[in-house]
Amino acid sequence: MHKFGYKNKKLYCEDLKLETLVKKYGTPLYVYSENTISGHYESLKRAFSDLDTSICFAVKANANLSILKLITNIRGGFDVVSQGELRRVIAAYGDPGKCVFAGVAKSAEEIEFALEKDIYCFNVESEAELLRIDKVAAKMKKKAPVAVRVNPDVEAKTHAKVTTGTYKNKFGVAFDDVMKIYTRGQKLKNVYWRGVQMHIGSQLTSVKPFEQAVRKVAPLAQKLKQKYKIEFFSIGGGMGIVYDPALESGKPEWWKTPAAEKTITPEKYAEAVVPHLKPLGLKILLEPGRFIAGNAGVLISRVEYVKRTAKKNFVIVDAGMNDLMRPALYDSYHEIVPLTKKSGKLLPSDVVGPVCESADTFSVDRPLPSVSEGEYVAFMSAGAYGMTMASNYNTRPYPAEVLVKDDFHHLIRPRQMPARMWESENVARWLKYVRK
Numbered sequence: 001m002h003k004f005g006y007k008n009k010k011l012y013c014e015d016l017k018l019e020t021l022v023k024k025y026g027t028p029l030y031v032y033s034e035n036t037i038s039g040h041y042e043s044l045k046r047a048f049s050d051l052d053t054s055i056c057f058a059v060k061a062n063a064n065l066s067i068l069k070l071i072t073n074i075r076g077g078f079d080v081v082s083q084g085e086l087r088r089v090i091a092a093y094g095d096p097g098k099c100v101f102a103g104v105a106k107s108a109e110e111i112e113f114a115l116e117k118d119i120y121c122f123n124v125e126s127e128a129e130l131l132r133i134d135k136v137a138a139k140m141k142k143k144a145p146v147a148v149r150v151n152p153d154v155e156a157k158t159h160a161k162v163t164t165g166t167y168k169n170k171f172g173v174a175f176d177d178v179m180k181i182y183t184r185g186q187k188l189k190n191v192y193w194r195g196v197q198m199h200i201g202s203q204l205t206s207v208k209p210f211e212q213a214v215r216k217v218a219p220l221a222q223k224l225k226q227k228y229k230i231e232f233f234s235i236g237g238g239m240g241i242v243y244d245p246a247l248e249s250g251k252p253e254w255w256k257t258p259a260a261e262k263t264i265t266p267e268k269y270a271e272a273v274v275p276h277l278k279p280l281g282l283k284i285l286l287e288p289g290r291f292i293a294g295n296a297g298v299l300i301s302r303v304e305y306v307k308r309t310a311k312k313n314f315v316i317v318d319a320g321m322n323d324l325m326r327p328a329l330y331d332s333y334h335e336i337v338p339l340t341k342k343s344g345k346l347l348p349s350d351v352v353g354p355v356c357e358s359a360d361t362f363s364v365d366r367p368l369p370s371v372s373e374g375e376y377v378a379f380m381s382a383g384a385y386g387m388t389m390a391s392n393y394n395t396r397p398y399p400a401e402v403l404v405k406d407d408f409h410h411l412i413r414p415r416q417m418p419a420r421m422w423e424s425e426n427v428a429r430w431l432k433y434v435r436k
């Protein structure tokens with residue numbers, strides 16, 4: 001459960017009125033709820049308390065240093081997919097010894113950096129990568145902890161762009177080839193097998209694919225434990241969240257929500273997979289990103305103009321696809337609510353941003369309360385894959401980010417100053433002198 005809601009018609013994050021933050025910091029503005037993040041973490045930890053579990057937050061979901069420090073404070077580990085993410089974790093006082101490193105394209109430089117920092121494990125996505133890790137480790141006179149990311153060929157039944165565990169995807173090692181790699185790796189001098197990993201996709205709203213994948217990979221994990229003394233089995237992330245709670249009553253008949261209204265709970269998830277995991281006696285890693293941070297954040301935006309045409313009611317806001325890319329990239333649904341609760345008729349509205357792309361659209365003909373210039377709206381559930389995907393497209397500065405706990409708050413990233421957007425660029429020397 002998240003901690004955003006109306007009190008006396010004003011939208012709050014925990015005990016803080018969002019309007020206060022908007023007045024202080026302007027828009028577009030990301031706001032995160034600390035108690036929501038730690039609550040999600042604890043609920044997952046509790047659901048899996050029958051096992052020796054370690055929760056490794058997927059940094060790519062939300063990489064702000066304050067969020068990473070919060071995860072560190074509540075004793076979480078991290079799932080990183082680049083040297084940059086590992087450096088962020090370290091900058092946030094996180095322990096590299098609690099980091100797993102995934103990704104299909106780890107460069108020699110990234111491997112060397114991670115080895116130097118003594119990360120917990122490399123999740124290897126190909127045999128070529130395993131050989132490269134062995135080579136880099138040899139050069140450093142080290143032994144690298146490794147695990148294979150298994151591609152179990154299970155349909156995750158989620159959006160095609162976030163499915164990762166079928167043979168059509170670039171990720172992991174095909175289930176049938178996994179044993180061969182472990183045998184091969186055993187002969188290498190500078191790696192040792194520490195575990196086995198999988199991650200079948202993101203925003204999964206049913207436990208079935210998880211259960212299917214765990215059931216398929218568990219016997220393999222058992223075998224690897226006997227043969228190579230592996231100590232962990234990571235079952236990845238992917239738990240889906242509710243993007244459309246349909247809590248706003250009064251949606252007209254003609255509006256059919258495309259989004260899932262139900263998703264899995266930590267309890268249901270644990271119920272489905274723990275029976276397969278418990279007999280293994282292995283340490284179980286979870287790599288949630290979206291589940292932890294997704295509905296712990298909102299993006300607040302100001303209505304700049306309302307443009308009524310014969311066909312449409314456009315609500316033009318000051319946040320764009322460069323601030324929140326999910327709708328443009330995945331046709332994702334984000335609930336849009338005004339900061340001041342309104343009564344009255346709902347109007348089919350296209351909420352659009354300022355970017356010069358037709359994809360810069362947050363809703364199409366969605367029934368929304370009528371809002372006017374100068375009012376504010378919040379895009380709900382924007383805490384994961386929001387700010388981390390933001391760009392400077394259209395030379396628009398990065399939005400500001402605020403962390404809220406109870407009734408206090410901290411600006412955890414100020415709005416980017418315009419000149420910062422081109423500060424590292426320079427004009428080629430021969431362009432500097434113009435012949436008159």
Ligand SMILES: *Cc1c(COP(=O)(O)O)cnc(C)c1O
Pocket residue numbers: 058060061079081102103199201202203236237238239287288289290291384
């Ligand atoms: C992205 C990713 C995750 C997190 O996925 P969520 O759907 O956000 O939980 C976990 N593990 C790996 C390897 C990933 O690439």
